[in-house]
Amino acid sequence: MKTIKVKEIMVPLEEYATVSEEATLHEAVMALEEAQRSFEKDRYKHRAILVYDKNRRIVGKLSQLDLVKGIETGYRTIGDLKGVSRSGFNPDYIKALIKEHSLWQKPMDDLCGKAARMKVKDIMYTPEEGEYVEVDVTLDQAINQLVIGRHQSLLVTRSGAVVGVLRLTDVFNRVCEAIKACEI
Numbered sequence: 001m002k003t004i005k006v007k008e009i010m011v012p013l014e015e016y017a018t019v020s021e022e023a024t025l026h027e028a029v030m031a032l033e034e035a036q037r038s039f040e041k042d043r044y045k046h047r048a049i050l051v052y053d054k055n056r057r058i059v060g061k062l063s064q065l066d067l068v069k070g071i072e073t074g075y076r077t078i079g080d081l082k083g084v085s086r087s088g089f090n091p092d093y094i095k096a097l098i099k100e101h102s103l104w105q106k107p108m109d110d111l112c113g114k115a116a117r118m119k120v121k122d123i124m125y126t127p128e129e130g131e132y133v134e135v136d137v138t139l140d141q142a143i144n145q146l147v148i149g150r151h152q153s154l155l156v157t158r159s160g161a162v163v164g165v166l167r168l169t170d171v172f173n174r175v176c177e178a179i180k181a182c183e184i
Contacts, residue, residue: 018049060120071115079131
């Protein structure tokens with residue numbers, strides 16, 4: 001894996017779904033569908049949308065979970081959901097939390113209205129420092145970042161600008177291909 005570079009496996013930015021941070025959820029879903037339609041048939045479809053600012057710099061990601069969570073505004077009143085889920089709360093506590101905040105009680109009511117009104121910037125995820133990797137880094141270094149950070153993807157940069165996405169699914173496929181090539 002030391003001889004393989006991130007740039008050999010990454011999905012170039014031009015092939016990824018992107019939207020402005022001012023876009024609506026409806027526009028984001030449409031951009032994702034278009035990117036998936038034109039993506040290579042032998043690769044897994046995209047599961048996130050990259051978000052750019054007014055200067056066309058990538059400033060965030062909108063994952064499947066971000067979109068589903070964002071539609072239900074009640075999640076925002078709870079605060080840090082990672083803390084809730086990782087604290088080992090029992091299922092009864094989680095059920096009570098869901099009931100108290102009326103989470104997804106009527107999930108599809110006014111879905112179209114929400115998708116037309118909600119802005120991507122209000123629910124997107126802003127990547128942290130450890131979620132970026134340079135384009136010329138070796139794959140083994142990038143794998144360490146993915147595993148230790150428990151990331152589904154890393155934003156690939158060249159001179160500070162995002163040029164692509166290294167997806168865990170593509171790394172997994174490359175590792176599996178190497179395993180299958182082993183003589184046992």
